[in-house]
Amino acid sequence: LLGANGQLSQTIFAEMSALAASTGAINLGQGFPDEDGPIEVLDAARTAISDGINQYPPGNGLPVLRNAIAEHQKRFYGIDIDPDTQVLATAGATEALAATILALTDTGDEVITLEPFYDAYGAMINLARASHVTVPLRAPNFQPNHDDIRAAFSGRTRLIVLNSPHNPTGSVLDRETLELIVELAHKYDALIVTDEVYEHLTFGHEHIPIASLPGAFDRTISISSGGKTFNTTGWKIGWITSPQPILQAIMAVKQYLTYVNGAPLQPAIAVGLGLPDEYFTGVADGLARKRDTLGAGLRSAGFDVTTPQAGYFIIADAAPLGVTDAAKFCRTLPELAGVVGIPVTAFVHSENHGDYNTLIRFAFCKKTDVLDRAAAQLSGMK
Ligand code: PMP
């Protein structure tokens, strides 16, 4: 993430989306849907703007959004949250992660993440001058090994940042693994940060918020966002739920990052969070079909494919096509097949690239005809 001169480099998503735009290739790189979400949510934003909700909202977010977040946690997970003291609205999950990591770590503290890891984690750990320790997720199932989790903890561990459902691998952490993490967090007096932006996009696998496990809530910072659940990735309305003293420290940092964000979009996301259960299952079912469409297409194009349990992304191994360096291959893929994907090494520290060199992440949160076209173009490449 840091270039030779110590500067942060351009994100892989910006680079690959620019490549898609300049070549006209189908963009299965950056994860954003190509269709709008529920009309109720879009209408609520229009109404809020017409109703004059256009000035700075309160620092922790509009009450209507905080109430909806608390009700959502109760409805889906049975977690009791005080909307006035335990909820903070943020500029997407990204700001939630930034404020959390900056607020809770000092120089030299250790922060554990799974690896591959969403690129922002690495950048923020660097910005906080903390030290990044990783637990590998390996093909074919991309689940962490319990001994590797134990080995990652030390007396210097300050945070473990989880991401389940996981970007980029689409794996979902099971109850036993989450219980082990809670036990180790107690043993080493560490805090748990959990990025659950894909919480509703699971395909027959239960999403278990770690905050719902016994003994977890008091040391857990739960992060989510409306972007994935309501097809509103450009709105950047995210949130944190956590015990009040921890939240106060995070809010102190958030004030100086953005102060507040997205006033008219907050009541609209509140409407989304209150939609009936069928909305949430419908989004997941629709995505599961897209996953199967792209998975079948990639297989027929000659890739080895791991079927993801959740999320927006599918991991395809290009080794059977004779590829040895997916990073290089992805830069020529627009020319070869008119498709953009992201090399998984973008989510892995360079010293660990070995296990991931031939893997590509493709996004399937796209219209079925787009996925069909991408699959046909990839098949034609052979
Ligand atoms: N975490 C993960 C794992 C993601 O994939 C993303 C991308 N949406 C984010 C955080 C950022 O979410 P937001 O757009 O709400 O900032």
Ligand code: GLN
């Ligand atoms: N979360 C999305 C992805 O992983 C978008 C990320 C971004 O553009 N920063 O593709």
